[in-house]
Amino acid sequence: MIKAGYNRIIGLGICITLIFIFTGCGEFIGNKTVIKLAHGLDTSHPVHEAMLFMAERAKKKSNGSLEIDIYPNQQLGTEREALELLQIGSLGMTKVSTGVLENFVPSLKVFGLPFLFRDREHRFKVLESELGEKFLNDGLGKRLKGLTFYDAGSRSFYGKKPMDSPEDLEGLKLRVMESNTAMNMVQMLGGSPTPIAWGELYTALQQGIVDGAENNLPSFYLSRHYEVCKYYMVDEHTSPPDELLISTLVWNKLSEKEKEWLKEAAMESSEHEKKLWREAELEALEEIQKAGVKVTYLDKEDFREMVQPMYEEFSKDPEMKKIIDAIQAIK
Template sequence: MGHALVPSHPVHEAMLFLAQRLEEKSNGQIIVKVYPNQQLGTERELVELLQIGSLGMTKVSSAALEGFAPTMKVLGMPYLFRDDEHLNKVLKGEIGKQLLQDPEEFWLRGLCYYDAGKRSFYTKEKPVESPEDLSGLKVRVMESAVASNMVKSMGGSPTPVAYGELYTALQQGIVDGAENNPPSLYTSKHYEVCKYYSIDEHTALPDVVIVSTKVWNSLSEQEQQWLQEAADESAELQYKIWAEATEESLNELKKAGVQISYPDKGPFREAVSSMYEDLKVQSPEIYQLVQAIRAIQ
């Protein structure tokens, strides 16, 4: 199991727990080795390794799956979820379950979601208090058409950079800022370069634990059940660790001299409203999913 985050990240701890539980459930028949920090490749490379069966499992942002399972795009739409309760209802309900299965035709099977909090902008030179402040700024985004369109809609210049190369890209001025959740900003040490964190919480993209269908199909029903149970248990733990890590990270960022602000979300919401109009025309299927998600009470 490979992933792109550092070993101190709460997601890594959850994956180690998954490996431990699977070993216990299978009486040592199934051993998972976890490789953090892009040791086995970038998020995109890890997904491609799963497709050919060279790697068993990975954890990626749902945004990284857009190119492999188009319906995943819906989770990256900005300001789609009303609050955490709404998000959790969607992920644990029929829509969430279906989205995990959609990548199967691309040799990928979603096992569970991990909490990846909410993403906000962090910058080097000035805080982002309104969409106008993004004008002229090169903002690092994941390899995601939705993330790129969002930054464009707000007036910034989206620049895809691999997560492991972002620190250097910020230092060298290849990008002026990025967007991510508090634990990622803290554990990546990007705050050493970016001293402004504007909590606009534009997206609530979950992480997805995925297994190669080549590996999944090689398991017996009993082994599949063990793996699914271990993944579900690791997700429960991860949600708890995540909440603690978010609070702790914000405290540590303040101590490190990062200026944290909470801009009015209204103008940001307004700036991206055109994305939903475009979706209606360009991707009616995804727009229907948006409507279904909004209807969940």
């Protein structure tokens, strides 16, 4: 009896949660459409600010008939969980790193290749090209439609021990995203890759579960990881963008006009985010140095040589080689 009562309570809790999620993911109230957008970032993050900007633009374009409710800080789950909710239509939109998205859309694992882009300008040219639009649509078969990319800068390593060269990564337990490409890269550099949810990483660093991690400057600063890790090694090994997605189950219910408003608002927010990101990078660099973090700039050629086998492995797949060649051909 006790067990049966307990199970009923658990079942009721699950039902209440599902009702909360389902109502509003793409809800149509009279002449108003409300879409829920969930993500894992802090509210002070430039990408969160860009999504707020998008919501404002969509509301203005639609004269208030299209609203986007945003739930930050993993309120509705991790990045992977948010993607799974999109696939069943229980959540309308999300923002995830392409590093996580590669588990659902294999072509995006190309963004995990170290030193794929020549520089920041080249990265934007790729993302804003016809090839970039193809990447946004590659998830349609998985009920995931990309609306735009957000700049997520370049990722570098940081930790609790001095980091002055690639050799300093040897034997370190390093947190990575849930990405096979990222895990392979860390292994190639001599480290021990450890996938941990972003929201759990601060505690994992504190408790010594991992020795360090890799991420961009604003994320390192805004997560306050600099309180635990006093060494940041600027190698800028990868630049996987963030991607804003909508469930096709929700997208297909929108009118053509709503689709137009939403796509325009997303693209405008992407342009707005570029400026926010640059400002956030400069602020983060200044603030972590004030907090006593030692920032080291490395010769990237040392890293390039160590990860070259990843390109050789990727090139064994004809389709992946074609994608890499197309990216490198963009001038």
